[in-house]
Amino acid sequence: MAQEAYNPQELEPRWQKRWAEEGTYRSAEDATKEKAYVLDMFPYPSGEGLHVGHPKGYIATDVVSRHARMQGKTVLHPMGWDAFGLPAENFALKNKVHPRVAVEKNIARFKEQLQKIGFDYDWSREINTTDPSYYHWTQWIFLKLYEHGLAFRSEEPINWCPSCKTGLANEDVEQGRCERCDTPVEKKVLPQWVLKITDYADRLLHDLELLPKWPEHIKESQRNWIGRSEGAEIDFAVSGLEKPVTVFTTRADTLFGATYLVLAPEHPALAMLAPHLSNRAEVSAYVAQAAQASEIDRTAEGREKTGVRLEGVSSTNPATGAQIPVYVADYVLGSYGTGAIMAVPAHDERDFAFAQKFGLLIKRVVEGGELPYVDDGALVDSGDYSGKESAATRAEITARYGRAVVKYKLRDWVFSRQRYWGEPIPIIYCEKCGAVPVPYEDLPVRLPEVEHYEPTGTGESPLAAISDWVNTTCPKCKGAAKRETNTMPQWAGSSWYYLRYMDPQNEHELVSGKREKYWAPVDVYVGGAEHATRHLIYARFWHKFLYDIGILSTKEPFTELHSVGLIIAEDGRKMSKRFGNVVNPDDIVAEYGADALRVYEMFMGPFENAIAWNTQSLVGARRFLDRVWRLAGMVQEEDVPALASPLAKTIQKVGDDIRAFRFNTAISQMMIFLNAAEDAKAIGKGEWRAFLKILAPFAPHITEELWYASLEEGSVHTAAWPTFDPALLVEDEVEIAVQINGKTRGTITLARDASEEAALAAAKEIPAIAAGFAGRAPSRVIYVPGRILNIVVEK
């Protein structure tokens, strides 16, 4: 075979063009074949373009999907754009271009960069969340949620980012700061659309058991986020109130130690108690201050507890009958439990700190260590329950004084954003008819073109200023009406996009039942672990809802999940324009080739690990491909006996490793095989063919070029994955270690199933072993055929 130098710069674009022309990777339903739906979390087309970290997950799904195709499956491996939301809009604002224009430009750039890497995406299924034909169905799902009572208007105070000038969901707040811009979040009362995700809390939790192929750490963070806790609601009578105040506690067993009651500043009973208070002004000042304080002020680490006693009012401990004081304090959250607690300072750290500061009674009711003592133990000073174990009495005390309940930390999903660049919420307000959903046949409600799309900061969306868009007629009474001007949050479009790929051109349905039944669910899903508690919970929620209303046939959207480890910069920091340490894949492709980039990123280390980029190491991947290229010159007609067993092992390991996402060891095994072929200075044609096939998912261009050069029919990428004879995996002769007292003293080579006598005899040939017994008889011999011979000699 003629040996020209390996030139990826020439051959890679040539093959990319040809694959596109021939539709090599087109997906089509085929009822006679098994399907494989392999999906990447789709990117926000940011203005910075791709850096080398982005493609890592995409390369992995590319390898998996190519492998599935070669196994004879029909493959759906699509790509699209999550282009609504704050990042896109903030980029547009900063660069003074319309978000639509910026997004179009960024998408073009992203797509060009991706195409250079040679992915097997079926671009005919490309989607874009900002396309009206796409958000038509996002709005449709919202209307369905509304129809089923899962979307409702709320006037509760919500998280507000003063910098982004919009409300935020609980999930968008990190340690009291806006997840996007790090500004401390404030509380603000705004009418908001809210999705009742809490109705699905128990199913989102329990159905994690249906997902054995998800990483345990992701499931665990979802469990923690949903935050189920079993406890009790107990009623405390309060003077001046007709109805008792209900508290939530997980420690009903400590009821006898409850020495005061605390209401959150948001608690509704405060208004009714106001007339009975002798320090009314002080209390309302405290409440007002708490309402204003940012989340960060309220939850700052080591912050002193604050609160005000409700003078002139008292409560009764239902177990002891004792009169106990009532406080309002912001360490009790209005949005969790019942917004009120019974304080047991002896057995709760927060109550203890508060009681110490305010000089309140601290009554021990559980025996154990120093106060505050939060563990279980024997009860004391607890009436009939004294002497019993605290854990064992929890249910009893709950039954006698209250009711068993389950609470969740998960909050309902605040779904309105006061920003321009999002899906309009399809609701119309009529003075006569109230909030009226836009009729399904009028969807999509298009986002109007505007001159000014900057956030107003008033709590109104920029859309409110566009009067000919806002003013409309009521679908019910045909009277004058106004449109909802808030838009949906960034997470809306991504909560169902995986369904659209199955049926991207469908104008009449979200997805046709036939196609959904063929492709759903996603078999392999890959993306960043940072989405564990947002995207992955929201998507599961919508999926379950769509299942409930009969649109979908599966309970869970993603069967198998893998989180991709970050590629950090060579300097150990995150890759970012800010630090000037970004490596652009275009440059790597231009210098070393796409195949070298792909092999390197898969070879770097375990897929889930965060690993620093190292251009020097990438050279090793390129060298490997150069050597493969040169191996083409050693191809001969007859197979090489020395390669039979290594090849079988390599075929098996590469296949197994791809399915298990162990790409690094798959590549090292191919390197081992290449070393063996080079040592043999020859490779048979059949062996060469098999080797090209298993390398093809990782390095699709070079393998295709060499495949065609060997005059094969068609593309290597649609060829059948090679098989091997399992008998070749079993070696007849094995080398095993010989140990004296567990320390290796030498090795012997013998038949795999050799007897213990034979092994011992062979071992005695080794001088170090013979010296090891030195006249003494072994007291014990452990022989594991094919593994180890360990001789125990008493000292």
Next chain:
RNA sequence: GGGCAUGUGGCGGAAUUGGUAUACGCGUACGUCUCAGAAGCGUAUCCCGCAAGGGUUGGGAGUUCGAGUCUCCCCAUGCCCACCA
């Protein structure tokens, strides 16, 4: 404070799940080729030791014929959550 990970050569990492620790690759050194260099190729490369030998998987203890792997206690690092009663 809580949860989840992770700790193996100069570096990225491997180890059939309790059986020869350091595969594969990077880097480095020497050699070869060359007028010379690059690339390529070859050899070596965990540590101590001239050697025989000895030691080594963050530290310590334990179980076992045998531990990187299992158990317990520390230490360190990373990520996520955090006044959730």
